[in-house]
Amino acid sequence: MQRLRKPLPADAQELARLHVECWKETYTHLLPEGFFDSAHDEQRLGMWTRALDDPNPLFRICVAENEDGKLVGFALSAPPTGNTEGLREDVARQLYNLYVLQAFHSDGTGQALLDAVLGDEPAVLWVAAQNPRAIRFYERNGFAFDGTTEDDPSAPEITDARMLR
Numbered sequence: 001m002q003r004l005r006k007p008l009p010a011d012a013q014e015l016a017r018l019h020v021e022c023w024k025e026t027y028t029h030l031l032p033e034g035f036f037d038s039a040h041d042e043q044r045l046g047m048w049t050r051a052l053d054d055p056n057p058l059f060r061i062c063v064a065e066n067e068d069g070k071l072v073g074f075a076l077s078a079p080p081t082g083n084t085e086g087l088r089e090d091v092a093r094q095l096y097n098l099y100v101l102q103a104f105h106s107d108g109t110g111q112a113l114l115d116a117v118l119g120d121e122p123a124v125l126w127v128a129a130q131n132p133r134a135i136r137f138y139e140r141n142g143f144a145f146d147g148t149t150e151d152d153p154s155a156p157e158i159t160d161a162r163m164l165r
Helices: 009-030 038-053 109-118 131-142
Strands: 002-007 061-067 071-078 094-099 123-127 142-150 155-164
Touching: 002 109, 009 038, 009 094, 009 123, 009 142, 061 094, 071 109, 094 109, 109 131, 123 131
Parallel strands: 094 123
Antiparallel strands: 002 061, 061 071, 071 094, 123 155, 142 155
């Protein structure tokens, strides 16, 4: 497992790069040609710059770094937004992001990140139905599909499926 810490505003650029790299490793085969363009990179940088420059106290963000101080994973949870229809009243957290570079899969980093931003609280998340590795991980952590799915017009090969615990 890698060292965990709270990200700082100075981490925004590296965190945006990591976010894009993890998406490339995980979803390139499911995304349209040209998906990872400079506008996509800029969008991620803007997202992380805003999140780290003016942290929302309701957000829990954690990063994992290797022994050289390089970021290798991250997780973010916050109150649920979007399609919350049918959620139990006790579900007050949503896992928005949990990504770890493939080179660090199966070393406990993903579990540590999940624990850092969710603990064992009731929660909701959306997972790509085409990502069996992530699904197995979430199932081991008590999540189960509730039958709700959504399609993303920008990524027509990916179906997001909702899981709850």
